[in-house]
């Protein structure tokens with residue numbers, strides 16, 4: 001989704017903005033632009049297409065002068081990707097420039113009002129309305145802070161804004177509501193950005209802005225105000241990610257780097273929380289009494305995070321015997337869910353900024369549920385608004401297709417399930433101890449599995465030209481199949497579906513033809529014979545069978561064309577290992593097809609619109 005960066009500093013702004021936008025490329029975009037204050041007026045450049053187009057247009061920023069500026073990568077919502085719809089949008093007089101992430105829901109009413117006042121519009125975007133609105137209010141009051149307060153009162157929807165005013169050549173303004181915006185405090189450079197990645201080269205000291213907080217940034221000063229124009233103090237957080245954590249580090253793709261990083265990410269997520277044979281969860285305030293009071297658990301998330309929830313349902317029901325429902329966040333609040341103070345809601349999000357998940361969480365809180373969030377990005381909206389937060393210490397995840405965030409979310413689900421089982425007494429001490437031990441072994445088992453990546457690479461080289469692929473599994477393997485299928489389709493653009501093994505013959509089996517690839521997950525020990533029968537059914541209709549099984553279990557070899565073996569762990573934890581060959585398979589298939597792996601077409605990393 002759109003990315004914003006703003007800079008006030010002692011260096012030329014344009015190259016800093018271009019570099020910052022490069023760090024935000026991973027979010028997904030289709031056009032880019034920058035605007036800079038040159039002391040007297042605003043200079044700007046924007047273009048549809050990749051950042052390189054803008055780089056060429058501005059000769060790497062050399063043609064746009066000044067030390068204060070704003071930049072933007074646009075993911076089209078209102079109006080096609082084009083030069084004219086790209087941000088920044090400049091007001092009719094040319095004195096104001098605006099970049100925006102989010103959607104202004106009342107832009108048509110505002111546009112009608114402004115048209116009535118004689119303003120004209122060039123683009124099809126909702127954002128251009130903001131540029132003219134700023135000009136309109138500034139014309140009335142002549143004060144930029146007051147103008148900011150007024151527009152915050154007028155705009156409905158979500159926004160993170162960076163705004164330049166030619167009358168104030170030493171500063172720029174920023175504000176957010178329901179779209180992410182972080183403030184970075186450096187030496188001789190202050191910045192705003194959609195996330196911390198563009199600012200790590202300048203500072204690790206950041207402030208997370210709350211809704212409707214207005215910031216005025218100068219090279220040597222930053223002031224934050226509330227909607228009434230009153231000055232407020234912000235807490236400073238020091239980020240412990242360094243620049244290298246967000247670099248490719250010699251790998252061809254971020255996705256591959258992140259797949260390979262999973263043993264370390266898992267270690268970081270698990271180790272600090274397993275102390276002397278006990279699970280110790282930071283920022284977790286659920287007592288045994290409170291837990292006993294929950295009659296239902298909802299897990300709510302989108303995409304791959306939802307797939308972690310699908311595993312979580314099996315795991316939490318098994319360990320706590322509390323009924324668990326897993327819901328897609330964009331559906332949840334529209335189905336009038338039954339929520340009260342006896343409900344625990346677990347929201348899962350890598351970015352912590354997914355609009356649908358935020359909205360579902362707020363609905364859950366409004367109706368009295370306790371919200372526990374599993375989040376990767378420190379200080380994100382979900383992390384700040386939830387009652388309890390458990391961070392997945394995966395570090396920055398840059399590839400659009402999630403891998404290490406998925407694995408660490410899963411690890412947190414396991415820690416949570418075991419903690420709940422301990423509090424509720426639903427699992428014998430020896431069984432819990434066996435799970436703690438198995439959890440600690442997972443990173444090393446992942447390591448040994450990833451060392452066999454060439455085997456998967458070979459399989460991918462034989463199978464990458466398929467047009468349609470099915471993933472089947474039962475129980476936890478079905479939950480993992482959902483993720484395997486999503487991973488493949490999002491980066492390789494091959495049509496793929498995941499099915500519960502027993503469900504195929506209720507319709508989908510009609511799609512199986514000679515040579516159709518069916519990836520069969522058969523790692524759930526208790527159901528291997530059942531899934532084997534389902535595999536036989538598709539094999540009999542011509543399918544090519546690629547199976548994933550646990551090392552030492554030869555049952556699938558009797559029916560499959562090829563089998564990849566994963567190390568064995570306890571059944572509840574097996575998804576952590578089963579998912580790895582699926583991630584690798586997707587990666588290698590996409591690589592064979594020459595796809596844009598880190599930034600697949602049409603996709604965005606952080607989906608900040610509903």
Ligand code: F6R
Pocket residue numbers: 302303304305306348349350351352353354357400401402486487490605606607
């Ligand atoms: C798929 C993927 C997406 C995200 C989804 C939710 O690889 O990354 O499906 O899982 O957009 O995002 P978060 O977890 O940030 O809420």
